[in-house]
Amino acid sequence: xxxxxxxxEDKEFWFSLDKHLAEAEFEKKVRDKMGxxxxxxGQPIGLLRYNLFWDNTPFCTMLYIDWEHHKRGYGKELLAxxxxxxxxxxxxxxxxxxxxxxxxxxxxxxxxxxxxGGFVVNVPGYEQPMEMLMVKGI
Numbered sequence: 335x336x337x338x339x340x341x342x343e344d345k346e347f348w349f350s351l352d353k354h355l356a357e358a359e360f361e362k363k364v365r366d367k368m369g370x371x372x373x374x375x376g377q378p379i380g381l382l383r384y385n386l387f388w389d390n391t392p393f394c395t396m397l398y399i400d401w402e403h404h405k406r407g408y409g410k411e412l413l414a415x416x417x418x419x420x421x422x423x424x425x426x427x428x429x430x431x432x433x434x435x436x437x438x439x440x441x442x443x444x445x446x447x448x449x450x451g452g453f454v455v456n457v458p459g460y461e462q463p464m465e466m467l468m469v470k471g472i
Contacts, residue, residue: 337415340369340381347378351398355383372399372412379403382412387429391421394430407455413445421472434464446470
């Protein structure tokens, strides 16, 4: 298994999993090293992207492992790699979020994340279940 920063050459793979990121934002992730690709047996199988919440706190905006590779510890490894990278960069806390109707909240809690509130989006065309914020000291 290998984890590395996202590169321009990862574009097709990236967008096969990430349907929410604009192309210009992908280019920023490459430029600013704010995305990672997880590779197994020479093939990319997962990704993680983040930005800075409040412009000073790393916030994981997407962690995605290809469905056929779920439940093998890859997500845990990718998240731990990102957390270590953020700690090395001098950050003391990381954040993420998930919708309350998604199973990811249990994954994050097992890895030490704590519930930190949430919000409801009910703007027409953008409605979704409550989004819960989660934090972890590193």
